Amino acid sequence: MDTQAPEGISLAVSTVIFALRPHPVTGLSTLWLPLVRRTRDPFAGKWALPGGWVTPDESLSDAAARNLLETTALEPTYLEQLYAFGDVDRSPDARVVSVVYWALVRAEEAERAAEGDNVGWFPADELPELAFDHNAIVDYALWRLRTKMEYSRIALAFLGETFTLSELREVHEAVLQKPLDPANFRRQVEGTLVPTDHVVTGGRHRPPRLYRYDESIELVHNGPLAHA
Amino acid sequence: MDTQAPEGISLAVSTVIFALRPHPVTGLSTLWLPLVRRTRDPFAGKWALPGGWVTPDESLSDAAARNLLETTALEPTYLEQLYAFGDVDRSPDARVVSVVYWALVRAEEAERAAEGDNVGWFPADELPELAFDHNAIVDYALWRLRTKMEYSRIALAFLGETFTLSELREVHEAVLQKPLDPANFRRQVEGTLVPTDHVVTGGRHRPPRLYRYDESIELVHNGPLAHA
Numbered sequence: 001m002d003t004q005a006p007e008g009i010s011l012a013v014s015t016v017i018f019a020l021r022p023h024p025v026t027g028l029s030t031l032w033l034p035l036v037r038r039t040r041d042p043f044a045g046k047w048a049l050p051g052g053w054v055t056p057d058e059s060l061s062d063a064a065a066r067n068l069l070e071t072t073a074l075e076p077t078y079l080e081q082l083y084a085f086g087d088v089d090r091s092p093d094a095r096v097v098s099v100v101y102w103a104l105v106r107a108e109e110a111e112r113a114a115e116g117d118n119v120g121w122f123p124a125d126e127l128p129e130l131a132f133d134h135n136a137i138v139d140y141a142l143w144r145l146r147t148k149m150e151y152s153r154i155a156l157a158f159l160g161e162t163f164t165l166s167e168l169r170e171v172h173e174a175v176l177q178k179p180l181d182p183a184n185f186r187r188q189v190e191g192t193l194v195p196t197d198h199v200v201t202g203g204r205h206r207p208p209r210l211y212r213y214d215e216s217i218e219l220v221h222n223g224p225l226a227h228a
Numbered sequence: 229m230d231t232q233a234p235e236g237i238s239l240a241v242s243t244v245i246f247a248l249r250p251h252p253v254t255g256l257s258t259l260w261l262p263l264v265r266r267t268r269d270p271f272a273g274k275w276a277l278p279g280g281w282v283t284p285d286e287s288l289s290d291a292a293a294r295n296l297l298e299t300t301a302l303e304p305t306y307l308e309q310l311y312a313f314g315d316v317d318r319s320p321d322a323r324v325v326s327v328v329y330w331a332l333v334r335a336e337e338a339e340r341a342a343e344g345d346n347v348g349w350f351p352a353d354e355l356p357e358l359a360f361d362h363n364a365i366v367d368y369a370l371w372r373l374r375t376k377m378e379y380s381r382i383a384l385a386f387l388g389e390t391f392t393l394s395e396l397r398e399v400h401e402a403v404l405q406k407p408l409d410p411a412n413f414r415r416q417v418e419g420t421l422v423p424t425d426h427v428v429t430g431g432r433h434r435p436p437r438l439y440r441y442d443e444s445i446e447l448v449h450n451g452p453l454a455h456a
Contacts, residue, residue, distance in 0.1 A: 005240070008284040010233030011325055056236040056323045060314035084312040084327045086288035095284045097239055097327075099312045151379060 009095045013064040014051030014134070016082065016102040016141040017074055019110035020158050020174050023123060029174035031124040031145075033138065034113060036071045042092045043131030047120070049138070050074075051098065064101040074113045076103035082141055090133045098132075102141050104157035125177075149175050153192060153213060162196055162210040165189070237323045241292040242279030242362070244310065244330040244369040245302055247338035248386050248402050251351060257402035259352040259373075261366065262341060264299045270320045271359030275348070277366070278302075279326065292329040302341045304331035310369055318361045326360075330369050332385035353405075377403050381420060381441060390424055390438040393417070 016033060023030040035047040052067035054060060064079050079101040086097040115121065122128070124142055127135060148154050155171045169185045194214050199207040244261060251258040263275040280295035282288060292307050307329040314325040343349065350356070352370060355363060376382050383399045397413045422442050427435040 005238030005281045005322075005324070006283050009239050009282060011237050011239060012233070053233045054237060054314070054325075055234050057316060059316055060312060060325065081311060083309060084288060086282070086327070088285060088287055094233075096233070097282070097288065099314070099325075 009097060011054045012051055012096050012098045013054055013060060013067055014049040014098050014100050014137065015064050015068045015079060016049060016100065016138060017068070017072070017076065017105055017110075018102070018124065018141075018145060019105045019107055019121075020171065021107055021110065021121070029170055031142070031175060032110070032121045033124050034072050034074065034110075034119060034121050035127075035130070037118040037120070038131055039118065046131040047122070047128055048131035049100070049134050054099075060099050061101065064099070072113050072119050074105065074109065076105050076109070079103045082144065083137075085133060085137060087133065096132075098137075100137055100141070102144070104145075104154065106158060106160070146176055156213055162198065162212050164200060164208040164210060165193075166208060168193075168211070237325060239282045240279055240324050240326045241282055241288060241295055242277040242326050242328050242365065243292050243296045243307060244277060244328065244366060245296070245300070245304065245333055245338075246330070246352065246369075246373060247333045247335055247349075248399065249335055249338065249349070257398055259370070259403060260338070260349045261352050262300050262302065262338075262347060262349050263355075263358070265346040265348070266359055267346065274359040275350070275356055276359035277328070277362050282327075288327050289329065292327070300341050300347050302333065302337070304333050304337070307331045310372065311365075313361060313365060315361065324360075326365075328365055328369070330372070332373075332382065334386060334388070374404060384441055390426065390440050392428060392436040392438060393421075394436060396421075396439070 018031050018033055020029050021032045022028065034050060036050045038044055038046050038048050050068050050071040051064070052070070054063040058066065061079055061081070065075070068074050068076075068079075080103065082100045082102045084097060084099045088095065090096065090098075110121065113119070124138060127138060129135065130138070145154070149172060155168060155175070158171045159167060165182075165186055168189060169180055169182060172185070173180055192214050193211040196210045196212055198210045200210065201207060246259050246261055248257050249260045250256065262278060264278050266272050266274050266276050278296050278299040279292070280298070282291040286294065289307055289309070293303070296302050296304075296307075308331065310328045310330045312325060312327045316323065318324065338349065341347075352366060355366060357363065358366070373382070377400060383396060383403070386399045387395060393410075393414055396417060397408055397410060400413070401408055420442050421439040424438045424440055426438045428438065429435060
């Protein structure tokens with residue numbers, strides 16, 4: 001390895017933020033993500049994932065959080081690294097490697113986020129043509145989210161501290177885009193849940209019970225990196 | 229996002245290559261990895277993961293493959309991206325972000341690799357103090373390998389095209405570092421295997437049958453990125 005690094009590669013970060021909101025046509029709970037409209041070339045006028053450059057004095061995840069806050073006012077409690085995208089031709093005028101982070105936020109957090117001429121929320125499966133390779137990045141993030149939903153407890157990130165079994169199932173249905181059998185679903189998740197002493201009030205004859213996750217089971221398996 | 233990227237961040241790649249070889253003391257099948265001795269500061273004389281700089285005209289995975297070939301003569305058929313390590317202080321004199329790749333190779337491939345004064349193979353769980361944050365990187369790679377072994381068919385990378393159930397179980401035992409019950413193991417993996425018409429010859433009374441993986445099931449779930 002030569003002592004001197006070659007020049008000419010710039011390092012950027014982008015983030016994919018998913019939230020569940022009603023679909024504008026069907027009204028069904030659907031995955032949405034925020035995009036930022038580019039005001040400069042390349043791709044001036046196109047929508048892109050929130051992001052920006054990494055400065056020499058910040059870690060990758062700090063850079064991702066800072067750029068996300070600056071562009072959308074979103075502050076997810078935890079950003080997870082998704083993948084580093086480094087194809088030679090992914091940016092037309094320069095060689096840019098982007099380390100992409102992702103996070104899930106609850107609908108309330110999403111609503112607090114800035115929305116204006118240059119920030120907008122879009123249904124994740126119905127995006128316009130984005131700048132750079134950002135459509136491919138979103139496709140990969142959607143695939144990872146859906147895969148992870150099958151074997152981890154990532155759905156929790158969309159829910160409050162307590163939730164009914166129906167609410168949990170609806171999150172899974174919205175992400176996986178398919179109906180799930182309530183009885184089967186209950187059997188699959190029951191071992192990871194703790195029933196609380198509370199029910200949903202509102203005068204129903206059989207008010208549904210509230211559950212919380214068993215905190216002795218890890219939410220996201222990130223191993224020795226934990227929150228790196 | 230400013231037009232101009234800040235200067236002062238260098239981009240490197242490193243690779244973690246795992247192979248199974250007998251442990252020097254116990255003789256049991258154990259995970260090993262190749263390291264390269266640094267000939268320059270920082271960390272001159274210390275062992276480090278094979279790697280080097282990314283040049284502007286090559287993708288991240290091409291850079292990882294080139295640096296691996298140059299330092300160790302290893303050419304794994306497939307490198308998977310592991311994680312981008314970017315802590316501010318991970319290199320003493322410069323800001324270096326390293327995108328780390330990993331691969332599993334069969335013992336025969338490992339034996340073809342260069343070994344000399346400045347390249348050596350080490351049992352992965354008994355490493356010396358490495359340069360930079362490379363001990364932490366290996367810990368993370370070991371954790372990912374062991375986790376992935378539980379839910380994917382990654383063990384195949386250590387085996388030939390056909391194998392006996394005992395050989396497959398021994399790979400799992402070597403990686404997970406624990407004995408597995410043969411009958412339980414058979415039940416767990418049987419659905420992903422196809423029995424061949426062949427057995428292991430050698431005059432035994434009940435020669436063990438050779439299996440291959442069901443190729444209709446994906447080996448590594450990498451989704452839309454496939455071999456990016």
